[in-house]
Amino acid sequence: MSWPASPVPPGWPASPPGVLVGTHPPPAGSPAVPTGQPGAAPPIFPPPVPTRLPPRRAPRWLSVAGTVLGLAAAILSFGFLTWMVLAVYAAWRRSWRTTLAAACYLALVVGFVAAFADLDAEAEATDLELLSLLGLGVAWLGGALHVLLLDRRVWGVVTGQRSRRAENRRVLREQARFLLHHHPAARHDLRIGRPDLPRTFDDGGLIDLNAVPEPVIGTLPGLSPPQYQQVIMDRWLRGPYTSMEDLAARCLLPPTVTDALREILVFLPPPPPPDRPA
Template structure:
């Protein structure tokens, strides 16, 4: 009686192998190994001869496929059951009416052992022992020796390899998640970088790498990992990262406390009362400092006037208003009495200080005015252009600048022709005399008129012609643009409503489309810094366009008071759902 064969162990998590007592067996030629691999993919179940032929040879089967399979099965029996006599039926590799069956004892196939260990580890994790689960998963992952079924080609082996690699990646991902739960983010970063390289299409590893980097205090590298993922997916497949990855990027930009490690969150919950007291003391001191300013603002309220919904756009200054005033945020501290302070709730109110009593228009003394008017006569008109240029620069007048250029041209004609002709009489004498008279007498009269009227600097600060009228006109243009955006969005898009970054001729009053404008223009709005501008763009890319201006608050992008202050500047162009009738 032959002795019982030693237990065998088959391995497919890497190159196909069979071992007896730790010694690897010679499985014969490549096709014979492929036949064994087909039987190992469905252990303890019969596989028909036709299925083996189709799996091993594919579209180029041998003429006598059944005989060839029988030959390779006989070779495998000699290797796997060396003590079996030729006339004794096989016990390990048997033949039934349904086909060949490879009887693999429990624990005899590494793929099955791997699956069982992973299931046991996940059960331990579910029971609350994360550290033990991580160790069990690591032991299971150590069973892999390379690419599953390495060296075996064909659709059947490719499908099996893809299934096994998916289980491999899922186990690695579960192990990394447990490591993050245990606060081992620093040690996980190198492993996750390797896993991203090994499984580039699996976004779960990129997610865990970003989270681990962020928990290590490497926020910039976490965002760089997102950019790498986005560039890879766009270049390879023309798609954006998944919602989970985009949401993580937004949370990192926000420095969301929920991203902290569980141990850190537990530490923060340990002494909430102490932190509340620590925060309360500065808050009380801030309230005490703010109280005098609020009382001062209340006393100054009767002396102020309110201009409702007329905030100038920070991207387009109002004519006549200094740039610093046009760009002033709509929520200046209340301690600055007279500055813009938004009303709590309701429409945005821009309170401007009451204008001081207008000074009486001042004119130059009459001796100075007379001297200035005489200079063109005394200089034969050669300095007229210089005097007019001074007034043009002082008043910022384009018309005076053109007049100065005309005076200069006439003076140049007079001096040029006079130096060439000398005492000779020519037809040039007529334009020369006309230029001389215009620069002398015309310049004298012009200067007398300019010096007789007060300059714009003498106008009162609250003159409606310098501030109120442009603001009213701007508000009307904004209302017209908003109405156009609501009723004819396609026309509004063609005209560039809310897009100051595009060349356009339509004046929309300085509106900004929060769903379309780039990041740098959002950062230029009053009260917004580059961080909030980047956050607005990141959230609209990750979660889709904003449905309304208030959506900036509901999504946690901006504080409510900032949105209220910008309510009249921001606009949303709705999608064009029906053809425009115009």
């Protein structure tokens, strides 16, 4: 399928980046178009619209729903289904530690059922039966707490790992911005803002919006598929962005999206073209 020839609108670039204009031979049997006559123009391809979006991570609501359902199953079953919830987590994460915990909770439930299977209502409870009752309590309350801590966000908040990791990333980003301001050559030497390129310098997750390819833009937090396509299209049509305010105005991004992007985006001007030999 070939695109019909059309004149280039004023102010538009001659062709999309990465597309060669006029290199496709005409189909067999089609009349030749003389290039020297007025009105003859090479075929113009439409702007690059991303057809395949990058894979998205699991939404947050799915993780929250899984934690809520696991807690409900462990609490409402009085610990009898705690082992099943842990088994599902173990299969999903392929964790042998969680598998071992699920086996322990199952052993507590089996021990409780075996101890009270032949219980006489008039006989006094033995030490074994009291111990099995205590084990069921551990599977009930301890298992519910265990399911809650399996949520990575909850675990990060309880242990403080999430706040320490976020602070370390923030410090790395500030150092990278300092290098960009005082040593512009670090942009190319250290490849700051280019997670798509191999590098050894950790810039804290900075992304140069004017230089990264389309799949990297699709990983920006908070961008919906239409907004992702709008950013790609506007960057191609109107050139690089100059600031976060410029990005928000040109792509009509709400403050909820720009606030999340302000910490990780940099807007570096495109490098100058190489000097021609004398």
